[in-house]
Amino acid sequence: MMAKLSKESKQRLQQVFQCGQVIIRWGFIPTVLYLGFKRGADPGMPEPTVLSLLWG
Numbered sequence: 001m002m003a004k005l006s007k008e009s010k011q012r013l014q015q016v017f018q019c020g021q022v023i024i025r026w027g028f029i030p031t032v033l034y035l036g037f038k039r040g041a042d043p044g045m046p047e048p049t050v051l052s053l054l055w056g
Contacts, residue, residue: 005013033053041047
């Protein structure tokens, strides 16, 4: 059963979901890049650098 939410609660939930979407959209690629640099290159591969990403 669904609990009845007030109009204010629905608006707050919408704001939370919209904020979450923005965080995921703008944070996904930087997070992937950060984790890639933190982990380092696979054995036998050159170390990643910011310049190699820009010129790649």
